Amino acid sequence: MTSNREFDCVVIGAGVQGSFTAYQLARRNKKTLLLEQFVLPHTRGSSHGQTRIIRKAYEEDFYIRMMEECYKLWSQMEKEAGVKLYRQTGLLVMGPEKNESYQLCKNTMLKNNVPMVQLTRENFGLHIPNVSLAEGHAAFVELTAGVLYADRTLKAVQGQFQKLGGVIRDNEKVTDIKPGSLVTILTSTGVYRTKRLVITAGPWTNRLLVKTGIELPLEVMKINVCYWREKVDGSYDVKQKFPCFLQIEGEKSKEHIYGLPANEYPGMVKICLHAGSPADPDQRDQQKDRSDIETLQRFVSRRFPGLVPEPAVVESCLYTVTPDNHFVLDYHPAYRNIVIGAGFSGHGFKFGPIVGQILCDLSLGEVPSFDLSPFRITRFQAKNKSSL
Numbered sequence: 428m429t430s431n432r433e434f435d436c437v438v439i440g441a442g443v444q445g446s447f448t449a450y451q452l453a454r455r456n457k458k459t460l461l462l463e464q465f466v467l468p469h470t471r472g473s474s475h476g477q478t479r480i481i482r483k484a485y486e487e488d489f490y491i492r493m494m495e496e497c498y499k500l501w502s503q504m505e506k507e508a509g510v511k512l513y514r515q516t517g518l519l520v521m522g523p524e525k526n527e528s529y530q531l532c533k534n535t536m537l538k539n540n541v542p543m544v545q546l547t548r549e550n551f552g553l554h555i556p557n558v559s560l561a562e563g564h565a566a567f568v569e570l571t572a573g574v575l576y577a578d579r580t581l582k583a584v585q586g587q588f589q590k591l592g593g594v595i596r597d598n599e600k601v602t603d604i605k606p607g608s609l610v611t612i613l614t615s616t617g618v619y620r621t622k623r624l625v626i627t628a629g630p631w632t633n634r635l636l637v638k639t640g641i642e643l644p645l646e647v648m649k650i651n652v653c654y655w656r657e658k659v660d661g662s663y664d665v666k667q668k669f670p671c672f673l674q675i676e677g678e679k680s681k682e683h684i685y686g687l688p689a690n691e692y693p694g695m696v697k698i699c700l701h702a703g704s705p706a707d708p709d710q711r712d713q714q715k716d717r718s719d720i721e722t723l724q725r726f727v728s729r730r731f732p733g734l735v736p737e738p739a740v741v742e743s744c745l746y747t748v749t750p751d752n753h754f755v756l757d758y759h760p761a762y763r764n765i766v767i768g769a770g771f772s773g774h775g776f777k778f779g780p781i782v783g784q785i786l787c788d789l790s791l792g793e794v795p796s797f798d799l800s801p802f803r804i805t806r807f808q809a810k811n812k813s814s815l
């Protein structure tokens with residue numbers, strides 16, 4: 428294929444997953460186009476902002492296995508692009524001691540030999556000053572967890588993709604997809620043809636999939652990204668080695684909450700609820716529900732006495748959630764040359780490099796080195812509008 432309208436591979440969506448996928452395809456010498464509806468960089472999807480947590484603390488073995496490989500790929504990207512993308516801070520995990528999720532997470536970590544330190548109620552305050560552990564809760568620290576620099580990552584990966592000869596066309600919305608042995612892609616400014624298509628359109632995934640005859644059970648949620656001001660400068664600062672944290676929710680409480688040390692905005696700690704309110708991705712700012720902020724205020728005043736319990740900054744971001752909170756990494760049920768990466772359910776950023784590798788493998792018809800059964804579309808009995 429030679430014309431600038433014909434490609435070996437087209438990837439739709441330049442968030443973290445599409446950018447890493449396009450980069451992997453270009454590394455394998457495929458003539459690749461990455462299409463993005465907005466001018467880059469933008470803040471309308473799921474991958475923007477300064478920071479994300481990277482961790483292995485999961486209940487499932489398969490995520491830990493993926494993260495083992497993924498840490499190597501993050502470090503490879505840092506070396507290749509010559510930028511720092513990861514900062515080790517550790518991750519404090521707190522949860523009701525007898526809670527099934529907390530125990531499962533701790534036991535999966537121990538079984539997989541993930542470096543961690545279990546804290547007792549007696550030594551908790553020594554290691555983690557300025558946080559109170561709730562009555563009946565236990566805690567451990569995952570040592571190699573930390574912060575990923577999100578905006579910097581997208582810039583680095585897109586830059587490396589271009590260095591490999593990859594083409595990015597932003598401000599170009601895909602308006603239609605016509606499947607076939609050569610897929611035809613219509614955009615706001617033109618028409619492309621490709622042997623292979625990868626759809627990584629985040630919250631807009633179903634808007635594109637309906638054009639290919641299917642829809643997935645994905646729910647788009649708006650998350651209020653809250654920053655809380657320190658009462659005393661430096662008490663929760665990344666430079667003082669304050670860790671990221673995860674509060675696993677109890678049976679009664681709705682407090683599945685995570686946070687990152689003060690870093691991007693001096694003196695402000697990012698603390699968010701791992702849940703939001705349904706939103707239309709094109710009308711995100713019309714969703715004004717603040718009930719999550721009320722939950723966070725109660726949490727901050729009880730558990731983080733050194734923070735002002737009123738958010739100083741509130742930003743917005745979108746989750747695209749599946750019913751089981753696991754991703755979709757699969758072929759289109761009807762078209763083998765269309766691959767879908769979607770439903771990252773608010774925890775996909777850290778997996779970007781490995782997701783890119785897996786979607787690239789699938790697209791090239793190679794067998795990925797991970798068991799993809801947790802990520803298959805067949806688990807949903809998708810509302811398949813085609814006759815297949």
Ligand SMILES: Cc1cc2nc3c(=O)[nH]c(=O)nc-3n(C[C@H](O)[C@H](O)[C@H](O)COP(=O)(O)OP(=O)(O)OC[C@H]3O[C@@H](n4cnc5c(N)ncnc54)[C@H](O)[C@@H]3O)c2cc1C
Pocket residue numbers: 439440441442443444445462463464465471472473474475478479480481599600601602627628629630631632635650652699744745746768769771772773774775776777778
């Ligand atoms: C507040 C918040 C905190 C999070 N914290 C963490 C964390 O600590 N750790 C972690 O691992 N993960 C975290 N996540 C999740 C992670 O950020 C997401 O899983 C990830 O960014 C999803 O990336 P994506 O590429 O699938 O989607 P997106 O970033 O939304 O990318 C999709 C892209 O497709 C483009 N697009 C859509 N339709 C079209 C079209 N028709 N034509 C052209 N382009 C199109 C969109 O404009 C967009 O740029 C968090 C998410 C949020 C919102």
